[in-house]
Amino acid sequence: MADDDLFGAGAGEQSGGDAHTAPLAVRMRPRTLDEVRGQGEVLRPGSPMRRLVEGAKGAAGPVSAIIWGPPGTGKTTLAHLVATAADRDFVELSAVTAGVKDVRKVLEDAATARSLYGRSTVLFLDEIHRFTKAQQDALLPGVENRDVVLVAATTENPSFSVIAPLLSRSILVTLESLARDDVAEVVTAAVSDERGLDGRFALAEDARDHLVAIAGGDARRALTSLEAAAGVAQDDAGVVLDPDAVLPITLAHVEQAVARAAVRYDRTGDQHYDVASAFIKSMRGSDVDAALHYLARQLEAGEDPRFIARRVVIAASEDVGLGDPTALQTAVAAMHAVAQIGMPEARIILAQAVVHNALAPKSNAAYTGINEAVADVRAGKVGAVPAHLRGSGYTQASDRAAGASGGSKVQGYVYSHDEADGVAAQQYLPDELDRELADRSYYRPTDRGFESRLQERWSWLRSRLRAR
Numbered sequence: 001m002a003d004d005d006l007f008g009a010g011a012g013e014q015s016g017g018d019a020h021t022a023p024l025a026v027r028m029r030p031r032t033l034d035e036v037r038g039q040g041e042v043l044r045p046g047s048p049m050r051r052l053v054e055g056a057k058g059a060a061g062p063v064s065a066i067i068w069g070p071p072g073t074g075k076t077t078l079a080h081l082v083a084t085a086a087d088r089d090f091v092e093l094s095a096v097t098a099g100v101k102d103v104r105k106v107l108e109d110a111a112t113a114r115s116l117y118g119r120s121t122v123l124f125l126d127e128i129h130r131f132t133k134a135q136q137d138a139l140l141p142g143v144e145n146r147d148v149v150l151v152a153a154t155t156e157n158p159s160f161s162v163i164a165p166l167l168s169r170s171i172l173v174t175l176e177s178l179a180r181d182d183v184a185e186v187v188t189a190a191v192s193d194e195r196g197l198d199g200r201f202a203l204a205e206d207a208r209d210h211l212v213a214i215a216g217g218d219a220r221r222a223l224t225s226l227e228a229a230a231g232v233a234q235d236d237a238g239v240v241l242d243p244d245a246v247l248p249i250t251l252a253h254v255e256q257a258v259a260r261a262a263v264r265y266d267r268t269g270d271q272h273y274d275v276a277s278a279f280i281k282s283m284r285g286s287d288v289d290a291a292l293h294y295l296a297r298q299l300e301a302g303e304d305p306r307f308i309a310r311r312v313v314i315a316a317s318e319d320v321g322l323g324d325p326t327a328l329q330t331a332v333a334a335m336h337a338v339a340q341i342g343m344p345e346a347r348i349i350l351a352q353a354v355v356h357n358a359l360a361p362k363s364n365a366a367y368t369g370i371n372e373a374v375a376d377v378r379a380g381k382v383g384a385v386p387a388h389l390r391g392s393g394y395t396q397a398s399d400r401a402a403g404a405s406g407g408s409k410v411q412g413y414v415y416s417h418d419e420a421d422g423v424a425a426q427q428y429l430p431d432e433l434d435r436e437l438a439d440r441s442y443y444r445p446t447d448r449g450f451e452s453r454l455q456e457r458w459s460w461l462r463s464r465l466r467a468r
Helices: 048-054 075-085 100-117 133-137 140-144 164-168 180-192 205-215 219-237 251-257 270-284 288-300 305-323 326-341 346-359 365-378 395-400 431-436 451-466
Strands: 064-068 089-094 121-126 148-154 170-174 201-203 247-249
Touching: 048 064, 048 075, 048 170, 064 075, 075 089, 075 121, 075 148, 089 100, 100 121, 100 133, 100 140, 100 148, 140 148, 140 164, 164 170, 180 201, 180 205, 180 219, 201 205, 201 219, 205 219, 205 251, 219 247, 219 251, 270 288, 270 305, 270 346, 288 305, 288 346, 305 326, 305 346, 305 365, 305 451, 326 346
Parallel strands: 064 148, 064 170, 089 121, 121 148, 201 247
Antiparallel strands: none
16 A cells, blocks of 8 residues: 555455554544544535535535545545445555556446445545556546546646546545644544553653654654554563553654654655755745755655756756856756765765855846747747858858958958957847847846846946947
8 A cells, every 4th residue: 555645554444454453553544524633624514525425415426536635644534434434335446556457347346336236336546646547547437427436546736647537527635734733633642542552651742742743744654653652662661560551652762763754755746846946946045044954855855966966056057147156166066076976975065055056146137038038039030140240161151251350251240359348349139139139138137246247247248239
């Protein structure tokens, strides 16, 4: 079972396993909507998801649902509640292992159950984003005919990972990471609940706070860490003479059980792009602390440091630009060094480049300049290259080559180095753009950092080049 639901695979009575030996996170799966923590908006009275769970019947029967959210937020839990609350048959498949043949078998059995016994079937498909378009197409007949109520879970944006026909036939349910208070309630309940630790342990407040902090809004992670900490506490206690003794779970037990907080970060999904985006925007916004935070999150999640280095190089040119030209030098040097050195030392090199980018004066003048130039070219503003700028190194140009000054063989061309100030005031742009850019410019230097010096220089150059 993939790591995409609230409390792992089915609980003991649902999966056929022993409820006493199942993982704590499985045993503590909510049995009713009232036990579900968080997701208040999704499960508000009258909401599509709540009506689906409660078995409300519309004119055409229950609709299918695509549940999108981070790990540990309740996707599988809701799927089980959809099945059990309305007394429906429940079939669970994982897109990691199932194929079209498995899907068709479920749809055939569901159609039979519906026609012969009038029973509805819930098909829970975990990690639907791993299904190909052809595999997702196989679901359409059953969903269209309402032979199955499809409840599909994904950690990736369904707009990109689920085919449009399937999306149009389903409600989209978006789950959010649990709030800290919600995770704390889950942990506290697990300590005392007879399905959980059954009051045999006493969880210290600072230990609970640490469990909540490292969970990152993932209830299953919090419960898995709690169970591991309980095991450490039991090992520490050794042989306990009193079987009714309550064992303390301390902060040290939690820290030992969870040697390092696992950072929730999907390198192939939305969080990959969200964290990378926040990283870039923090450097652009000059917040060094935030930039280093997102750098650490990427590294701790196992992101390829070369990917990060490339983003830093882009930012050094796009956002810092000529505000501090040395930022690009630092970033490029860091990119090459990271490729040669690797982790863990690469983090130091990346940090240096990130700090340089974040602290540097910012200018996107070169970035916006090339974008505007590209836009004009795409709009057809190209025109003929002025005759005196054309090349002379090919046969067809030989009739234009005649005794121009300096390093040029093109007639009419003025060689810049022959001018006293090194600037040849002649036309460089095609005719149409030469007229248009007399009043505007692609490159508009800022007055920040090194570029403030370029601002004066470019103003003088424009006056020479455009006012001919």
